[in-house]
Amino acid sequence: MIFRKVSLDAIPADQLVGRFAAITAAQDDALLGHELTKFNRLFDRMMEVSEELKRRPGDQRRALMALYSHPNMQVQLQAAKLTLAVAPDEARRKIEAIASSRWLPQSGDAGMCLINLDRGIFKPT
Amino acid sequence: MPSHHDAWLRHQQSRWLRPDAARWVRPDAARFLPPGVDVAKAFPALARKYSPDQPRVPAGSPDGGQWTDGGVGGGSLGLFQITPRDNTVDGVQLAGEPPPGMGHNQGPPLDEPPEIPKQRPTTSVERTKYLRAAAGWLARNSGPAAVAYVGMMNNVEWLKDYHALIQAARDEPKTLEELQQGVGQSRPDYDDHHIVEQTWAERFGFVRSEIDDPSNIVSIPRLTHYRITGWYGTPNVGFNGLSPREYLRDKSWEDRRRVGLDALVMFEVLKP
Numbered sequence: 374m375i376f377r378k379v380s381l382d383a384i385p386a387d388q389l390v391g392r393f394a395a396i397t398a399a400q401d402d403a404l405l406g407h408e409l410t411k412f413n414r415l416f417d418r419m420m421e422v423s424e425e426l427k428r429r430p431g432d433q434r435r436a437l438m439a440l441y442s443h444p445n446m447q448v449q450l451q452a453a454k455l456t457l458a459v460a461p462d463e464a465r466r467k468i469e470a471i472a473s474s475r476w477l478p479q480s481g482d483a484g485m486c487l488i489n490l491d492r493g494i495f496k497p498t
Numbered sequence: 499m500p501s502h503h504d505a506w507l508r509h510q511q512s513r514w515l516r517p518d519a520a521r522w523v524r525p526d527a528a529r530f531l532p533p534g535v536d537v538a539k540a541f542p543a544l545a546r547k548y549s550p551d552q553p554r555v556p557a558g559s560p561d562g563g564q565w566t567d568g569g570v571g572g573g574s575l576g577l578f579q580i581t582p583r584d585n586t587v588d589g590v591q592l593a594g595e596p597p598p599g600m601g602h603n604q605g606p607p608l609d610e611p612p613e614i615p616k617q618r619p620t621t622s623v624e625r626t627k628y629l630r631a632a633a634g635w636l637a638r639n640s641g642p643a644a645v646a647y648v649g650m651m652n653n654v655e656w657l658k659d660y661h662a663l664i665q666a667a668r669d670e671p672k673t674l675e676e677l678q679q680g681v682g683q684s685r686p687d688y689d690d691h692h693i694v695e696q697t698w699a700e701r702f703g704f705v706r707s708e709i710d711d712p713s714n715i716v717s718i719p720r721l722t723h724y725r726i727t728g729w730y731g732t733p734n735v736g737f738n739g740l741s742p743r744e745y746l747r748d749k750s751w752e753d754r755r756r757v758g759l760d761a762l763v764m765f766e767v768l769k770p
Contacts, residue, residue, distance in 0.1 A: 405630050406623040407724055409731050416733045454735040475638040476609075477765060478725050484764035485729075485757075486736035494745075495736045 374399055376418045381425040386436045393422045394440055394448050401447035404478060423455045434459045441467050446479040454486060457497035465490070611635050611647050618656035626724075629660055633667035633721050637766070663687045666719040671769045677762075680717030689723040690715050693758035694751060695730060698743055704751060714755075718767045726765050 376396055381389060396419045403412040426433045438460060440452035453467035465487075472483035489495035612631040619625045632651070636644055651657050651664070666687040681690050692699075693716060696709050708714070718726075730743045737745040742761075746754050762768035 402627070404728060404732075405627040407626055407630075407728055408623060409728060412728075412732050420739065451735065472764075475766070477634050477637065478729060481725070481761070481765035482729060482734070482736070485742075485760060486734075488760055488764075489736045495738060 376415065378418065378421065381421060384425075386426065386429070386433050389422050389426055390436050390439055393419060393437060393452070394443055394445075396422065397440075397448040397451045398443075398445045400451070401445055401479075404447070419451060419455075432459055438463065446471065446474070446476045450479045450483055453483075454497075457490075461497070609635065609639065611639070611643070614650055614654055614657070616654060629664060630721055630725070633664045636664065637668050663720060667721040669719055669767075671763070671766050673769050674716065674759075677716035677718060677768060678712060681712065681715045683717065685717065687720050688717050689720050691718045691723050691726070693762070694754040695743065695746075695758070698747065699751075699754065702747055708751070716762070716767075718762070722765060722767055726761055726767075729761065729765070 374395065376392075376399065381392075384392070396415050400412055400415045400419070403409070403415060423434060423437070426436060434456055437452040437456050440448050441463075443449050443452070449467065450471050453464045453471070457464040457468075468483045468486055472480055472487055474480050486495060490497075612628060612635055614632075615624075615628055619628060632647075636647065639647075651661070680688060692709060693714050694704070694709065699709050700706065731741055733739055733741050733744075742757060746757060759768065763770050
């Protein structure tokens with residue numbers, strides 16, 4: 374599936390969450406196939422959704438926490454990372470659970486994320 | 499071997515991939531193991547199913563007397579988890595449907611094995627996707643299900659060229675010394691991997707002798723090498739939107755090495 378850059382400001386939050394899930398599930402597929410250019414584009418699309426939710430009144434990124442239970446591990450991981458600023462305890466617990474899941478590559482990436490948090494390299498905003 | 503025999507074998511093996519596969523393990527399976535082999539290790543599902551020590555739900559509860567995992571609220575459960583009530587056949591407790599914790603709530607996604615393509619995928623990307631998915635599943639699953647899955651792979655002609663590649667990816671984490679011992683041996687399905695990435699270290703002014711020093715090179719499974727290389731090259735929220743490679747471009751040798759070693763641990767190549 375191709376995700377084009379679109380205007381997100383009129384899209385309801387629940388649809389943004391759905392778009393986020395579809396984009397990050399496609400990231401998982403790109404990682405499996407070592408399609409790094411494709412992944413990079415999908416990463417940009419994902420960040421656009423996150424920024425749009427952040428921009429809305431009250432910072433609506435907590436809506437992404439609904440994806441903590443998504444069947445795709447990449448969706449869970451990206452949702453957890455991008456909610457660290459608004460729900461630090463829940464998000465960290467989610468990342469810790471993924472890190473201990475042995476579900477590579479997401480478990481490896483989650484472990485590195487925790488290291489970066491603890492070392493102050495990653496400062497969620 | 500006649501094709502009908504292959505079909506029969508595939509059917510037998512596929513039974514072990516069912517969520518209720520513990521049904522097929524004979525209660526007297528220990529008879530078929532060599533003397534001294536621990537039945538709990540050979541058949542973890544069976545051990546859970548019949549162990550007299552396995553916890554049961556206390557009497558007085560609607561599930562009283564049934565086996566339980568001993569945990570609270572589901573948690574992380576295996577493929578052969580014994581759980582649900584209303585899931586008995588002829589009085590035998592079956593491995594049940596995955597509990598709500600899996601793929602719901604906070605649990606991990608359902609861990610179904612990837613479907614084996616009967617025909618060789620026509621593109622390299624599709625082949626890579628399958629091989630990495632299979633290697634990943636096998637790395638986190640063991641016991642009868644993994645044995646059966648490998649058996650099914652062995653029956654697929656196009657996969658015969660990839661058995662060693664997938665097997666290598668199932669290596670347990672090793673010490674740094676063990677990983678370094680394999681360097682330069684040109685083992686098939688393994689790659690020599692620079693802990694501090696070579697191309698990028700050279701581009702940012704580190705000398706070749708330092709980059710190629712034996713202390714900076716380890717031999718790791720090829721599929722894991724791809725995985726780590728991909729991780730280095732893709733943007734990452736945990737590096738504030740940079741790729742690890744971009745993040746490291748102005749960092750010291752020590753910083754690069756620390757990230758390189760951490761990545762080997764987190765991607766289950768190097769023992770912590």
